[in-house]
Amino acid sequence: MPTLYVAPGACSFGAHVVLKELGIPHEIAAVPLRTPDSPIHRSNPLGRVPALKLDSGEVLTENGAILPFLGDLKPEAGLFATAGSVERARIQEWIGFLNSDLHPAFRPVNRPEIFHDDSATHDAIKAKGTERLLQLLQIVDRKLEGKTWAIGDRFTIADAYLGVFWRWLQRTQSPWLAQLPNLSAFGARFDQRPSVQAALAAEQAPVQQKAA
Numbered sequence: 001m002p003t004l005y006v007a008p009g010a011c012s013f014g015a016h017v018v019l020k021e022l023g024i025p026h027e028i029a030a031v032p033l034r035t036p037d038s039p040i041h042r043s044n045p046l047g048r049v050p051a052l053k054l055d056s057g058e059v060l061t062e063n064g065a066i067l068p069f070l071g072d073l074k075p076e077a078g079l080f081a082t083a084g085s086v087e088r089a090r091i092q093e094w095i096g097f098l099n100s101d102l103h104p105a106f107r108p109v110n111r112p113e114i115f116h117d118d119s120a121t122h123d124a125i126k127a128k129g130t131e132r133l134l135q136l137l138q139i140v141d142r143k144l145e146g147k148t149w150a151i152g153d154r155f156t157i158a159d160a161y162l163g164v165f166w167r168w169l170q171r172t173q174s175p176w177l178a179q180l181p182n183l184s185a186f187g188a189r190f191d192q193r194p195s196v197q198a199a200l201a202a203e204q205a206p207v208q209q210k211a212a
């Protein structure tokens with residue numbers, strides 16, 4: 001059975017939701033981040049989650065690889081789409097945007113210290129980062145206009161991933177949510193899904209666990 005390495009509340013949550021949506025038997029291993037003795041270093045030399053250990057012992061890393069891989073394991077669930085279809089390209093378009101634009105845009109806001117050692121610069125890094133993050137969130141909000149989920153009426157791996165960033169904003173009770181009505185409506189729907197509730201409950205449990 002595959003094992004997904006997660007850190008509670010981290011960007012590994014999207015892959016966790018996908019596993020719950022698919023109902024594929026799996027184990028969840030919750031690991032600490034940014035500590036040299038974390039077991040994640042044995043599976044992912046970069047020390048990051050998500051990491052997915054397959055039955056063969058091989059380890060996949062990167063949301064951009066893990067989410068499509070999981071979606072393809074059970075095509076009949078409709079979380080991804082047929083090779084060569086425009087729908088599939090649209091889902092990958094979302095994943096690319098979330099992975100290379102939106103996720104990195106949180107870093108200057110939450111962790112300015114990775115951009116400069118001098119703490120005197122951190123407020124300026126945060127302020128500039130905040131401007132950029134808000135611009136990207138407004139793009140997301142416009143992309144969701146008139147849609148239930150990222151590509152339309154169907155929940156896909158792109159939504160499981162987008163839900164991560166919604167939860168980051170919601171957790172900090174971001175005042176921006178008032179300016180992001182489509183993202184907020186998406187988030188309310190996301191939070192109600194049984195898969196999301198199940199993944200949240202599993203990530204609150206303190207130790208490694210088996211899950212269906």
Ligand SMILES: N[C@@H](CCC(=O)N[C@@H](CS)C(=O)NCC(=O)O)C(=O)O
Pocket residue numbers: 007010011012033034046047048049050061062063064099
């Ligand atoms: N590009 C990677 C980024 C993964 C990533 O940055 N994960 C964070 C959690 S949200 C992490 O593990 N951070 C620990 C660290 O950077 O040391 C992906 O999308 O899978």
